[in-house]
Amino acid sequence: MDFSIWMYITVFLSQLVGVSLAFAIFTSIYIKNKTKGLVSLAITILIITYSLIQGFNVSIIMGFGMVLISIGLSIVTLCFKRK
Numbered sequence: 001m002d003f004s005i006w007m008y009i010t011v012f013l014s015q016l017v018g019v020s021l022a023f024a025i026f027t028s029i030y031i032k033n034k035t036k037g038l039v040s041l042a043i044t045i046l047i048i049t050y051s052l053i054q055g056f057n058v059s060i061i062m063g064f065g066m067v068l069i070s071i072g073l074s075i076v077t078l079c080f081k082r083k
Contacts, residue, residue, distance in 0.1 A: 008062060011055070015066050016073075019048060023077040 022044045030037025048070055056063030 008059075008065075011058075011062060012065055012069065015051065015055075015069050018051070019070055019073045022047065023073055027077060027080065 026037060026040045026044050029040045052063060052066050052070065055066040
């Protein structure tokens with residue numbers, strides 16, 4: 001399959017926005033109620049895992065880029081949650 005650079009950019013930006021929103025929702029739920037926050041985290045991890053599998057099905061480069069985005073945003077969320 002031949003993919004253009006714009007398709008990669010669009011997928012990476014949508015992954016960035018989606019994961020950012022998912023972790024922001026998790027953080028707000030976790031601050032209010034830890035049990036519901038952990039359930040929210042489990043659901044978020046399942047959804048992100050599914051999107052990563054789809055990314056790797058398209059291209060190895062896309063999959064690794066999506067993994068890097070997810071790991072980076074996880075670290076940022078962990079740092080902000082601890083404050």
